[in-house]
Amino acid sequence: MSKPTCDCTTAMAQLWDYLDEELTEERYEMVKEHLANCAHCLPHAEFAQGFLSALGRCRHAGQMPEGVRHAVMDALKREGLV
Amino acid sequence: MSREEFDREVLARMEDVYRFAMSLTRDASRAEDLVQETYLRAFRSWQTFQPGSDARRWLFTICRNAFLRSLERERGTMSLEDLTGGDQDALGSVMHHARMVGDGTADRLARMDLAPALADAIGQLNEPFRSAVVVVDVEGNSYEEASEILGVPIGTVRSRLFRARRQLQERLADYARDAGFTTVAREPVS
Numbered sequence: 001m002s003k004p005t006c007d008c009t010t011a012m013a014q015l016w017d018y019l020d021e022e023l024t025e026e027r028y029e030m031v032k033e034h035l036a037n038c039a040h041c042l043p044h045a046e047f048a049q050g051f052l053s054a055l056g057r058c059r060h061a062g063q064m065p066e067g068v069r070h071a072v073m074d075a076l077k078r079e080g081l082v
Numbered sequence: 083m084s085r086e087e088f089d090r091e092v093l094a095r096m097e098d099v100y101r102f103a104m105s106l107t108r109d110a111s112r113a114e115d116l117v118q119e120t121y122l123r124a125f126r127s128w129q130t131f132q133p134g135s136d137a138r139r140w141l142f143t144i145c146r147n148a149f150l151r152s153l154e155r156e157r158g159t160m161s162l163e164d165l166t167g168g169d170q171d172a173l174g175s176v177m178h179h180a181r182m183v184g185d186g187t188a189d190r191l192a193r194m195d196l197a198p199a200l201a202d203a204i205g206q207l208n209e210p211f212r213s214a215v216v217v218v219d220v221e222g223n224s225y226e227e228a229s230e231i232l233g234v235p236i237g238t239v240r241s242r243l244f245r246a247r248r249q250l251q252e253r254l255a256d257y258a259r260d261a262g263f264t265t266v267a268r269e270p271v272s
Contacts, residue, residue: 013173016244020218022225044180047188051251054196055219058204060104064097068114072096072121081125082089 006030011041019045019052083133091137092124099141105216106149108205116152120145142221142231146213153209174244178251187258196254203253210234211246218243 006014011034017023018031035045076082083091099120103113123144124131131140182188204215210232217228218239228243229236 050192054200057197058201059220060101064100068100068117072118075118075122076125
């Protein structure tokens with residue numbers, strides 16, 4: 001049996017799901033195969049991948065100030081919750 | 083689960099909650115208030131926590147709901163638009179990128195560190211789109227986990243997420259234009 005294939009529109013409609021690894025294995029392979037062989041779609045996928053990587057780097061990297069923990073504990077104590 | 087075990091488990095997650103609150107508010111003072119509100123609510127309703135479930139996810143849900151309430155207080159009202167048509171949003175995002183490829187913006191953006199511009203752009207997103215991006219793209223949760231945190235079906239998570247990504251890409255195009263990379267007019271949002 002030959003592998004299922006898809007056209008550009010189908011591949012691009014599933015691009016985010018593909019990059020987020022939210023597709024079924026069969027669909028994932030189908031989009032992967034398409035991207036490997038389509039000079040038109042590949043740049044979109046590469047840009048989208050870079051875009052998502054940059055979003056991942058937006059995660060707050062600083063430490064929580066120790067004063068926050070004290071403030072939370074004080075508030076919980078005031079309310080009689082701890 | 084005993085009360086002591088609950089206390090230990092949720093208090094150990096405070097760093098995670100603070101980071102999540104910072105991603106939502108982009109402001110240290112507001113994040114601190116949000117963490118405090120989250121823990122007050124969590125401790126008041128500790129009996130609703132299911133033993134064995136993910137404490138971090140449970141706290142994120144409380145934190146996000148508290149964030150929405152704080153926005154409601156600030157704005158008086160807000161519109162939570164339930165969107166459908168995730169595939170259309172996904173295609174719309176790609177089509178927007180296609181325009182950026184066409185005018186050379188994408189090439190220039192690809193050579194830059196987009197994270198600082200994106201961090202600003204996330205702060206400008208309205209709800210419910212900001213939460214969708216923060217929960218999935220910034221915090222790295224799956225669609226299923228995001229569905230639980232945001233309290234909406236997975237289809238709604240996808241739809242909001244793809245719409246948010248499209249808005250962020252549009253803001254990147256603005257960023258490129260403002261930086262003098264391109265003079266192409268901004269495409270209207272459809």
